[in-house]
Structure formats: structure tokens, C-alpha cells
Amino acid sequence: MSSELGAAVAVVVSHVVKSYRIYQRPQDRLLQALFRGKKRFFEEFYAVKNIDFQIRRGEVVGILGRNGSGKSTLLQMIAGTLEPTSGSVVANGRLAALLELGAGFSPDFSGMDNARLSASILGLSEPEIEQKLPEILAFADIGDHIFQPVKTYSSGMYVRLAFAVAACVDPDILIIDEALAVGDVKFQTKCFRRFEELVASGKTIIFVTHSVEQVVRHCTRALLIDGGCLIDDGVPREIANRYLDMMVGAAPPIKHASSPQQSGGSLLSAIETRAGYCSGEYRWGEGRARILDATLIREGEDSHCIQFDTRDRVQIQFAVEFDAPSERPIFGVFVKTPDGVTVYGNSSRNLCPPSEGRRVAAGDVVSVTFSCLLNLGCGSYVLSLGVSEDSFGEIVPLDRRYDVMQFEVVNFSGAVGLSDLDASCRVVLM
Numbered sequence: 001m002s003s004e005l006g007a008a009v010a011v012v013v014s015h016v017v018k019s020y021r022i023y024q025r026p027q028d029r030l031l032q033a034l035f036r037g038k039k040r041f042f043e044e045f046y047a048v049k050n051i052d053f054q055i056r057r058g059e060v061v062g063i064l065g066r067n068g069s070g071k072s073t074l075l076q077m078i079a080g081t082l083e084p085t086s087g088s089v090v091a092n093g094r095l096a097a098l099l100e101l102g103a104g105f106s107p108d109f110s111g112m113d114n115a116r117l118s119a120s121i122l123g124l125s126e127p128e129i130e131q132k133l134p135e136i137l138a139f140a141d142i143g144d145h146i147f148q149p150v151k152t153y154s155s156g157m158y159v160r161l162a163f164a165v166a167a168c169v170d171p172d173i174l175i176i177d178e179a180l181a182v183g184d185v186k187f188q189t190k191c192f193r194r195f196e197e198l199v200a201s202g203k204t205i206i207f208v209t210h211s212v213e214q215v216v217r218h219c220t221r222a223l224l225i226d227g228g229c230l231i232d233d234g235v236p237r238e239i240a241n242r243y244l245d246m247m248v249g250a251a252p253p254i255k256h257a258s259s260p261q262q263s264g265g266s267l268l269s270a271i272e273t274r275a276g277y278c279s280g281e282y283r284w285g286e287g288r289a290r291i292l293d294a295t296l297i298r299e300g301e302d303s304h305c306i307q308f309d310t311r312d313r314v315q316i317q318f319a320v321e322f323d324a325p326s327e328r329p330i331f332g333v334f335v336k337t338p339d340g341v342t343v344y345g346n347s348s349r350n351l352c353p354p355s356e357g358r359r360v361a362a363g364d365v366v367s368v369t370f371s372c373l374l375n376l377g378c379g380s381y382v383l384s385l386g387v388s389e390d391s392f393g394e395i396v397p398l399d400r401r402y403d404v405m406q407f408e409v410v411n412f413s414g415a416v417g418l419s420d421l422d423a424s425c426r427v428v429l430m
């Protein structure tokens with residue numbers, strides 16, 4: 001079958017549909033069998049509705065979508081463990097899949113036996129398995145547990161072993177369904193490093209995650225699934241923003257405010273007129289409060305500035321106007337690299353004494369100042385600002401302005417990297 005596909009194509013999903021018959025009552029199933037299709041006793045439920053796309057070799061595709069949108073169903077059909085109701089999936093090459101937890105391993109067998117079994121199902125010969133086993137065991141890093149039955153494993157151990165098998169058997173296409181949410185950060189880092197190695201050798205990766213950051217950071221492309229349909233397909237950053245938008249419900253577009261009246265400090269203009277303002281900012285939230293203006297001020301100076309030196313002390317100030325009273329407003333800042341890696345984020349909830357900033361009335365304008373030490377490496381950074389509300393323990397975003405302003409940091413020490421660790425060095429002759 002692969003000969004029909006160009007060598008550059010890894011997966012072709014053509015008009016794939018998956019529907020289930022839903023019987024309201026158990027007896028309906030029996031009635032349906034008796035009536036042999038002359039009458040219908042079920043409702044048709046479409047978990048996946050006519051999805052169509054191609055994935056090229058070397059792509060890292062992130063799939064986003066809310067719970068129940070059909071992501072796992074789609075991955076199972078790509079992996080070949082679930083038959084589409086109609087349409088077809090063609091995969092070009094050896095495929096290894098790490099599907100939802102619980103699938104795959106035999107609970108009574110040891111981790112070692114399961115690893116061998118999975119590798120053989122994935123098409124490895126006995127000598128190949130023997131050759132790959134040390135790598136698999138090292139990657140999983142679960143010690144003597146490897147000799148215990150898999151049913152005694154924690155979910156973390158299970159995933160480590162399953163990922164190790166899938167990633168070490170040299171698959172052409174690796175499919176992962178949310179498994180990376182289970183491992184700890186160190187293991188995740190190892191997995192993503194493995195992704196990079198696989199992609200560098202022309203392999204293809206498809207993974208479902210809830211982490212927008214993982215998608216922005218590790219994917220070359222993202223798909224957004226909703227209600228069983230592919231509703232968007234494109235650049236990770238844009239798809240991630242659309243997903244966030246969807247998750248907070250259709251946020252009403254917030255009208256940009258006219259210039260605020262006197263709002264304290266130097267916050268006298270609109271953020272859109274500031275140097276460094278990014279017109280591609282992503283703005284969302286429920287409304288009821290608006291971030292009007294923001295400035296960056298080097299300590300000891302008084303004007304807006306977007307060029308700093310490493311270890312400058314900088315004030316990030318912004319003004320927020322409330323249209324409705326709020327009991328517990330929370331103000332936050334995020335600093336990211338242009339490709340979406342969070343360098344720092346924090347909020348007034350962590351940084352302010354509990355007495356401060358409690359309760360605002362409709363019409364109030366609040367000035368918020370974060371004072372930071374820019375221990376950053378040389379490069380460009382983007383600032384995100386937010387105001388939310390703590391509503392009985394739930395954080396409700398009111399106005400979030402992501403990637404709203406860009407600033408530069410120059411580091412004359414010659415250091416490279418995101419952060420300046422202010423190292424010193426001594427070399428002595430022994």
C-alpha cells in the first residue's frame with residue numbers, strides 16, 4: 001500500500017467516520033437483533049465525523065480538543081486498533097502507538113515480558129528485540145520493577161515502560177495519546193528529546209495533549225478537533241490560541257478602551273500606542289475588566305522603554321479598569337520567548353500581602369506594578385498580562401492580553417542561553 005503514497009507522505013486519513021449505536025435501554029439491543037434492521041431501536045452517535053487530512057514525514061503534529069471531542073477515537077483509527085465506520089486510513093511505514101492508559105500490556109506478565117511481546121508485535125525479530133532491550137530498559141528506568149507483573153505498576157511506571165518500547169523500536173510513525181501528561185517533568189523532557197531524535201531521522205510523530213505549551217514548543221503543526229470534526233489545522237501557536245479561546249467559551253470580543261483618565265503613574269496612554277506593542281496579541285477573557293495600558297520602566301527612570309541590559313531592575317506596570325465590582329481580583333504577568341517558552345510567570349496572589357488589592361468597585365481603575373530583576377540572557381522576550389478573578393476557588397479570566405509587548409535584553413558578558421546565572425570562573429594551575 002505504501003507504494004501508492006509518495007515517500008514524503010506518512011499518513012493519509014480519508015473521509016474517516018466513526019459512529020456508535022446508542023441503545024437507550026438494554027432490551028433495545030435485543031429488539032434490534034430480532035427486527036433485523038426493519039426497525040431502528042438505536043440512535044446513531046458520531047464520535048468522528050468525516051475527517052480528512054494528510055501528514056507528511058518528519059512532521060510533529062499536536063492534536064488539541066476538549067474532552068469527548070473524538071481525539072482518542074481518531075488516534076485509534078490511525079493506529080489501526082479501531083475500524084472506521086467509513087473512510088480509510090493509510091499509514092506509510094512501521095507504526096508504534098501509545099494509546100490511552102490501560103491499553104497494550106498484559107497485566108499478569110512482567111514488564112520485561114510485556115516489553116518483548118510489544119516489540120515483537122511491532123514487528124521486531126528476536127535478535128532485534130535482544131539488541132533493543134537494553135535501550136528500552138535504560139529509557140524506562142524503572143529498576144527491578146521490570147521483573148514484576150505490570151498490574152503492580154503505578155501509572156507513571158506503566159507509561160515509562162510503554163513509551164520506552166514505542167520510542168526505542170524505531171517506528172516510522174509514533175502515536176501518543178495523552179500519555180505524556182502522566183510522567184514527571186524529567187521524564188517528559190527525556191521523551192521530547194527522543195522526539196527530536198526521531199524527527200531528525202525522518203520519523204513522524206502524532207500526539208494528543210492538553211498542554212498548549214507542549215504543542216507550541218514541540219510541534220510543527222497542530223490540529224484542533226471539536227465535536228468529531230477537524231475544525232482547524234495549521235501553525236501551532238495559532239491553533240493553541242484558538243483552543244484556549246474555545247476552552248473559556250466563546251469569549252465576547254472586548255472593545256478596546258479609549259484612553260483612560262488619570263490612572264496613576266505614567267499610565268496615561270493606550271497600550272496600542274506604546275513602543276513594543278504587538279498588534280498580533282491574543283486577547284481573551286470574560287470582560288468586566290480591561291487592561292488599558294502597560295509600560296516597562298527601568299528603575300530610576302520614568303519613561304517607557306523596551307531595551308534593557310541583563311540584570312536591570314524593571315517595573316512592569318499596567319492599568320486595569322473594572323466595569324463590575326470584583327471581590328478578589330488577581331493580576332498576573334508572563335514573560336515568554338518568541339517561540340512560546342515560558343521564562344517566568346507570577347501573580348499578585350503569590351506576591352502581594354493578602355490585604356492588598358482586595359475588592360474593587362465598578363468604575364475603579366487599578367494600577368499594578370511588578371518589580372523584577374531581569375536575569376535574562378541576550379534576546380527578545382514577549383510579555384503577557386492578565387487580570388482574573390478568584391470566584392470561590394475557580395480562576396475566571398477577565399482580560400488576558402497574551403504576547404502583548406515585546407522587549408529586548410542585551411547581555412554584554414558573552415553568555416548564551418535564556419537566563420544569566422551570573423557565573424564567575426577561576427582557573428588555577430595545579
Ligand SMILES: Nc1ncnc2c1ncn2[C@@H]1O[C@H](COP(=O)(O)OP(=O)(O)O)[C@@H](O)[C@H]1O
Binds near residue numbers: 066071
Ligand atoms: N465504544 C464507544 N461507544 C459509544 N461511544 C463512544 C465509544 N467510544 C467513545 N465514545 C464517545 O465518542 C466521543 C469521543 O470520544 P474520545 O475519542 O475518547 O474523545 P477524546 O479523546 O477527545 O476525549 C465521546 O463522546 C465518547 O463518549
Ligand SMILES: [Mg+2]
Binds near residue numbers: 071072100177
Ligand atoms: Mg482521549
